[in-house]
Amino acid sequence: MRPASDWLWPLIGATLWAGSLPLAAAPCKKPVYLTFDTGHMEVAPLIAEVLARQQVQVTFFAAHEKTRQGDGTLGQHWAPWWQARVAEGHVFASHTWDHAYWRADVQEGGVQKFHIRPSAGAQAGQNLTWTAQDYCNNLRQAAQRLQAMTGQAPLPLFRAPGGKTSPRLIEAARQCGFAHVGWADAGFLGDELPSSTYPNAQLLKQSLQRIRSGDILMAHLGIWSRQDPWAPAVLEPLIVGLKARGLCFATLREHPAYRDWIQQQPLHLSVLPDSRK
Numbered sequence: 001m002r003p004a005s006d007w008l009w010p011l012i013g014a015t016l017w018a019g020s021l022p023l024a025a026a027p028c029k030k031p032v033y034l035t036f037d038t039g040h041m042e043v044a045p046l047i048a049e050v051l052a053r054q055q056v057q058v059t060f061f062a063a064h065e066k067t068r069q070g071d072g073t074l075g076q077h078w079a080p081w082w083q084a085r086v087a088e089g090h091v092f093a094s095h096t097w098d099h100a101y102w103r104a105d106v107q108e109g110g111v112q113k114f115h116i117r118p119s120a121g122a123q124a125g126q127n128l129t130w131t132a133q134d135y136c137n138n139l140r141q142a143a144q145r146l147q148a149m150t151g152q153a154p155l156p157l158f159r160a161p162g163g164k165t166s167p168r169l170i171e172a173a174r175q176c177g178f179a180h181v182g183w184a185d186a187g188f189l190g191d192e193l194p195s196s197t198y199p200n201a202q203l204l205k206q207s208l209q210r211i212r213s214g215d216i217l218m219a220h221l222g223i224w225s226r227q228d229p230w231a232p233a234v235l236e237p238l239i240v241g242l243k244a245r246g247l248c249f250a251t252l253r254e255h256p257a258y259r260d261w262i263q264q265q266p267l268h269l270s271v272l273p274d275s276r277k
Contacts, residue, residue, distance in 0.1 A: 032215050032216075032242060033254075034239075034249055035183070035216060035252070037061045037063075037219075038060075039073075040066070040221070041078060041081075044222065047221060047232055050236045053236075054239045057090050057091070057250070059251045060085070060093070061181075062074055062142055063094075063100075063142055064098070064120055064121065064142065066120060072120075074097075074142065074146070083150055085150070086152050091252065093143070093154050094142040094178065095159050096135075096161060098119075098121035098124070099120040100119075100135070102115075106129065108129070111131065112132060112172070114129070114168075114172075115127065115128070136173065136176035139158050154267060157178060158181070159180065179258060183218035184214075186207070189218060190206070190207075192223050193226070194227075195226050195228035196227070200233050204237055211247070219231060219235070
């Protein structure tokens with residue numbers, strides 16, 4: 001079998017050439033929903049270039065995580081990057097402020113609480129117990145910072161770090177205005193996996209074979225542990241290959257499972273004085 005690059009890169013060239021022609025965009029009838037969670041951000045500018053070149057809009061889930069350059073994913077260093085994405089039609093949602101992993105449900109004194117372990121912020125690596133309000137505050141803090149940076153209201157959605165949730169956590173978040181978004185089995189794009197055993201070519205081939213219309217796809221703006229970065233090496237051939245199969249790309253604003261919620265439950269955020277920390 002020919003390597004994927006032998007047939008995908010000619011398609012990319014044709015796509016780039018066609019993109020210079022004044023053609024009207026066709027309606028998106030077989031959508032997939034590409035989403036990115038925050039990461040170390042080193043590859044974020046390259047990802048943005050690919051998305052702009054391919055005219056693909058995505059949904060970004062943002063937490064305030066450590067980065068290789070600057071003061072964190074939602075810090076001042078990266079603010080211009082987020083601002084630039086608004087004009088390109090991308091949308092944003094919360095990933096919790098402290099990239100806070102749910103570990104377990106717990107009842108204390110008849111009150112529903114959650115064991116939480118943040119991987120960012122002042123309490124990174126600590127085992128904490130949060131109330132539903134604590135969790136909601138953390139969701140809201142990331143959303144407030146996104147709105148302060150971009151001038152665009154985030155979607156009333158969130159993604160729990162690692163996708164780790166419980167029905168009670170999801171319900172607690174819904175009560176304060178956030179619906180949870182996971183991803184399709186085929187939509188796990190594999191950028192968190194070790195490149196020694198899951199090379200980029202294998203991940204690309206697997207994704208092109210498995211992804212179907214309606215799937216939510218998930219990758220990151222950089223993964224610390226992966227030696228051979230998934231993005232942007234796999235991103236552009238993946239987009240081109242899916243387009244060649246007749247698929248198109250939409251944001252979660254258009255997703256049938258979330259469209260009504262987004263319209264009926266907009267977030268009402270006040271930008272806190274300390275939202276720039």
